[in-house]
Amino acid sequence: MKISPAHPPREGEGQPAAAQKPPPGSGGGRLKRERRTAPPGDEWFRTQPWATQALLEREAFPAMIWECACGDGIMARPLLDAGYEVIATDLRQRGYGVGGVDFLATSRLPSGCDSIITNPPYGAGRATAFAQHALALGARKVALLLRTSFLEGDQRERLLFAVQPPCRVWQFAGRVTMWRGDDLAPRDTGGATPFAWFVWERHHRGTQVGWIPQSADPVVLARKGRRGGHASPPPALSGSDQPPLL
Numbered sequence: 001m002k003i004s005p006a007h008p009p010r011e012g013e014g015q016p017a018a019a020q021k022p023p024p025g026s027g028g029g030r031l032k033r034e035r036r037t038a039p040p041g042d043e044w045f046r047t048q049p050w051a052t053q054a055l056l057e058r059e060a061f062p063a064m065i066w067e068c069a070c071g072d073g074i075m076a077r078p079l080l081d082a083g084y085e086v087i088a089t090d091l092r093q094r095g096y097g098v099g100g101v102d103f104l105a106t107s108r109l110p111s112g113c114d115s116i117i118t119n120p121p122y123g124a125g126r127a128t129a130f131a132q133h134a135l136a137l138g139a140r141k142v143a144l145l146l147r148t149s150f151l152e153g154d155q156r157e158r159l160l161f162a163v164q165p166p167c168r169v170w171q172f173a174g175r176v177t178m179w180r181g182d183d184l185a186p187r188d189t190g191g192a193t194p195f196a197w198f199v200w201e202r203h204h205r206g207t208q209v210g211w212i213p214q215s216a217d218p219v220v221l222a223r224k225g226r227r228g229g230h231a232s233p234p235p236a237l238s239g240s241d242q243p244p245l246l
């Protein structure tokens with residue numbers, strides 16, 4: 001579904017504009033693997049849809065969500081498929097949503113929207129800046145896909161977690177394979193970096209941790225099935241079986 005903000009962006013205000021439906025045929029198939037065109041520092045890595053679906057199986061969000069670093073829309077699409085309205089913006093135009101919107105320079109949430117889901121750039125303190133800025137904008141709910149090592153760091157503890165801790169951290173039990181934006185397809189499973197969903201809710205205190213089983217990854221699930229394993233889809237947590245307090 002496509003939405004338009006009630007108030008169009010004002011010049012220089014950094015106000016995000018509405019998501020666009022991806023043009024037919026856009027997305028992963030457009031660029032060949034050998035054409036590695038993403039400039040260094042851009043940090044365009046794609047999130048496999050199952051990783052976003054795993055979040056949505058565990059967390060409910062307000063009806064309208066801002067994907068504020070949307071890349072080519074691969075994270076926005078599962079949100080749309082789940083019935084959310086999505087505003088999709090990115091610093092760059094990658095064939096989806098609205099490009100040229102520096103999230104860190106925005107001064108307000110899109111009209112009618114008070115939740116944010118994204119996989120932000122990580123380098124140069126930008127992941128922390130994204131979390132701080134999302135909360136400073138007054139978002140009611142924020143979910144960021146981050147390296148698990150985001151939990152550590154003295155400065156981050158003082159400036160972010162001590163001020164506003166995440167309400168839940170959903171650790172992926174297996175590795176989430178991130179793949180470069182200009183790669184044609186995901187490079188199978190695996191990867192060197194553990195990831196987790198960090199979720200903030202306004203005014204929430206205390207952090208819970210839960211795990212997203214490796215079988216949430218359909219490739220792993222299929223492999224286990226071929227080997228006769230006992231993989232099963234991830235169960236959705238209800239209010240009564242929330243993960244324990246950290």
Ligand SMILES: C[S@@+](CC[C@H](N)C(=O)[O-])C[C@H]1O[C@@H](n2cnc3c(N)ncnc32)[C@H](O)[C@@H]1O
Nearest residue numbers: 044045046047069070071075091102103119121
């Ligand atoms: C790790 S990629 C994630 C893309 C997409 N969310 C996904 O999950 O596949 C990070 C994205 O952040 C964008 N980006 C970097 N700095 C940004 C900024 N200041 N404001 C908005 N987007 C930014 C990059 O262009 C890139 O597309």
